[in-house]
Amino acid sequence: MELARAFSTMAADLPAIFSMIVVSVVGLVMLTVAAFRSDHPSIPWLGVAGMVVASAWELFQLGTEPGTAFFGAIRVGGYAAFINLLVLLAGIATTILSVPYLHRLKHDYGEVYALLMYATVGMILLGSSNSMVSIFVGLETMSVCLYVLAGLIREDEGAVEAALKYFLLGAFSTGFFLYGIALMYGATGTMYLPAMAQADLATAGGTLLFWAGVALFLIGFLFKVSAAPFHMWTPDVYQGSPTPLTGYMSTASKAAAFGSLILVLYYALPAERWTLVLAVVAVITMVVGNVMALSQANVKRMLAYSSIAHAGYILVALAAGTEAAFAGALFYLLVYTVMNIGAFGVMALLEWDGREGRVQTLDSLAGIGTDRPVLGVTMVVFMFSLTGFPPFGGFFGKYAVFAPAVDAGLTWLVLIGVLMSAVSGYYYLRVVYVFWMQDRDDVVDARQASLGGLPPVSRTSQGVLVVCAVGLVAMAFFSGGLIEAATGFFDASAMAAAGGGG
């Protein structure tokens, strides 16, 4: 009878993983279609449709009460829905942006989009996990798909190098991650996050075991969000991967990983022993990301370092560890996802001169803004937002992560963060400068690049970019409400509901 009840509970819990089901089933269908005709044009749009359905579902889950499902393995409610929505929207945007890009490279295999779907499933699981097992399964599902996607253009040695490096180092960090989970389980005797916080660590040995486990566990996450010094793979991988997919890797996977990390910090590790660790890592990350980005001539590589720097900003909020800070981090993830997907999307459309994004220099894009005004204008919006200029979401995002950190007494950390974002202005605005204020005829690279004509125009891609740009402005105006809503995910009832599971 026990077993029968277990099954009926699980059946009743199915709505909790509705979007996961939809995305995986659609992914299977896509794979089946791809089995018969790999470049069938309907495949990406199938994926988009599936993800649209899933995001519509998640949209309605935003307001629901937090809780758990599947015997405490999965977390439901507004928080999970927010992360899932973010991941799904990133997936939709990436799919649409990839279609013309992969078509031009003649790599428009249906499998790519199916893998994108599976990666999305992994991220959704990661963002809504309530136990170490689901975190691990989600993280690996996501990672394995991304390893393959990184090496998609297998004729290109850079892509192969990227995929291999990503895989090797990823496997390496996963080892630490698993070891960390094992130690934490050993110390607490549970896999469930809320139960971990309540576990009795009476003996000194148990405490040491637990915190050593936490350290190893954090390393796994810090690797995935490319925090320094676990970031070394990022520039190579981002530079070598297909550009729209780089945008996806740099946003969705980080959003999911950060979302899961916040859950762990909030539910499983309430004692703030990790503040110093995260603060130190945040400093190193911000400094390395911003300083390294200064000397990059390739926009993709620059954006890779910039994404490292942005991980640092988010880590500032996590180090603060208050509910307001977590809410700020969530808002920042939203803003960051939109602007980074947009920036990579623009770059994807600008790789027309036969040279891949891996080797393309910023100089070769001189004056492109006047030829392709939509791309130029949206890129300006993304760059200003990434810098953190006031009328755009980026400014309010930075404000949302820095202000709670000051309240939490981490003023020194915020000071470094603000200084570093001032430095970031240099390399972001250089893109604006090159796009709009340089004349193509004055720059050798750009003259050569323009020999092959102008970049082609894709209306759907430009539509996505315009939506992203408008969204950034809108987010600035609705930042107050959005942060307030995000804070609502962490209210007292959430803590109470955390008791469930385990």
Place this chain on the structure above:
Amino acid sequence: MDSELLVRLILLLPLFGAVVNGLGPLFVEQMRTREGWIGTLGTAVVVVPFALTAYLFATFDGTPVVVDFFTWMEAGDLSLQFSYLVDELSLIMTLVVTGVGGVIHLYSTGYMHGDSGYWRFFAYLNLFIFAMLNLVLANNLPVLFLGWEGVGLCSYLLIGFWYTDLSNSAAANKAFIVNRIGDFAFLMAMFLLFSQLGSLDFDVLLAEGPQLSQDVLNWTVLLLFIGATGKSAQIPLFVWLPDAMAGPTPVSALIHAATMVTSGLYLLARMSELVLAAEIVMAVIAIVGALTAIMAATIAITQNDIKKVLAYSTVSQLGYMFMAAGVGAFFVSIFHVLTHAFFKGCLFLGSGSVIHSMEHVEHELEAEGHDVSDFDPQDMRTMGGLQQYMPSTGWTYFIATLAISGIPLLAGFFSKDEILFKAFEYGFVGGANYAWFVWGVGVITAALTAFYMARSYYLTFLGEPRWPDADTVHAHESSASMTIPLWILAGGSAVTGYLGLPAVIADGKLNWIHHYLGADYGGPVAEPSLAGHVPLALEWGLIGLSSGIAVGVFLYARSAYLATGVAFDETLSARFGGLYQTWSDTYYWDDFYDNVVVDSLINGLARRGLAPFDGRVVDGIVNGVAGAAQVGSGLLRRLQTGVVQNYALALVLGVVLVIGLMVFGG
């Protein structure tokens, strides 16, 4: 209907229009020539809010309605809410903005016909209405400031609308830069208030503001007033407004006469509780207003450009309104804002109609082989006799001229007379000495107003046509889309004065606007409490005096200009000599700014003093930091070897770091 929904519609419809008119044609070039659609949409999104406001106005029961849109951001004590307030004052201002605005939109569909930037024009105009509605409907200073900056931006865009002409761009820049000075003061006032009260919502400001210390109050009100001098073109920041006439004429009518320039008055009326508590600053306001009024009026006499006359007249009338505010009669200043919106709007649109037809004359002359390089379609000296060709424009211009001159029973008479009476009363009953000065200057300005307005009408519309070949080349009346708005506004110029009948009639019981706005009757606009009254006979005497002056001077100017035409200016110039020269050189204000501010301060101090400092010291530091960062970047780059073993090594070092910090650092 739900009033919250209505407020949302009123605010968002113009924004919708701006977005559609702006973005649609920007991306789809075929849409740019669809003037019918663009004009209809642009006008509808202003007229519909007018109808909605009228409904709100009719059903308003005296309790202010607060509509919260959403929280913009929260930072510590500061909470920025997009919150709007509907009360008597904001209703009147909204009616003016959407009503006069709607009429001017309609006029623009005719005036801008065929312009390649037609869509851009309507997008800007709708955006302006949106910003202006934010300004007048705001429930706190930040939102008001947002609208304040928004209208400034739209003003800048529209002054420089024909940006291919460099002088237009220069005028736009001038307006923008001069306004920044006022905006800075406004911001300082906001900071001051927030630091003292911890809130910028109107209810808190008005309830707790008057209890602040006198010094703080004085500074706050002074800073607010300086902010108002920028936007509402008072001494010393008025210099941008005459140049702002470089924009299309509907813009001059809407922004630089009827609505935006009166926002300073609105601000003072909204903050009237605070202003009343700062008596010294009130004297400053009144005296600055009076000086501006008489200065601009004297300049207006000497101007030959029809729009320049109206521009200086606007400055002068704004001075009048500040006079009223300075003697505590805020509701009267709003009353004058209302009547002024009608007659000055009508005059500007009339001048636009005239300019249109003179441009037509210019084209015909060119077609006949004349050299038209010196022909200025805005110069009154080449006009004359237009009444016979354009009767609608002529008649409406005449009505509005009578109204602004203060001829009895038209709108301007009532509002202007009320201002003079209030000034007199403040001196007579309230015992404030400066009020006498203000009153005296006001009376003289009234005479000057009647003079220059009569001059502008008679030079333009009567007498013999003075352009070349006037017997063969004729002017033409403008289209109905332009003359209908003229008649609407002329009608308003005739009747809106009856909203505020003077106190001599039925003991002031029929002064509707006083009853509607005044705090004594539960309205939002505060009033000074004066013990005693001006005797009835004296009041009648004052009314008689001002009507006598207005009618007398008007008739004098009429006979003078009808008899001798343009030549009478020479007579004036001879009679007043150097004084006249001062007037026509606009009191050397522009020279003052050019020589003192631009040359000595900016060129001298900045270029010789600050620029080297900036170049050597500041840039040196910045470049040094940038150089250091580049060097650091280069060094760090060496760590990024590309060899995967080294990456793993870095990872391991990170592991050691994290474990060390976690286990020993916690």
Place this chain on the structure above:
Amino acid sequence: MFAEFVPLFIMIVLALGLAFTLLKAAEILGPSRPNKIKRTPYESGMDPVGSARERYSVKFYLVAMIFIVFDVEVVFMYPWAVSFQDFIDGGAFLGVMTVVTIFSVILMVGLLYDIKKGGLDFEK
């Protein structure tokens, strides 16, 4: 204690005995006509002696990988099969069948994909 391991010992003895018996039986009963190829350790496979730098068809690895993937996947069915009876006793027949059906369908999709992509065509 010792008694518990008796079945294991019996199992080991049986396994060793069977292997030995079968090998010997084949040697005795079957015809013995050795040649060079038959005498290599991995018949039809690689030569364990000699240069390791020889080229092989990538299909070797492909098939091996596909084998491992499906092999590992099928291992998941063991715990299912072991506890199958318990589930039926517990009244959860429908549930347990649904779960394994979903699992099998996903595997089938993989197999279908593999076949259509020619992953099993060794000759191609």
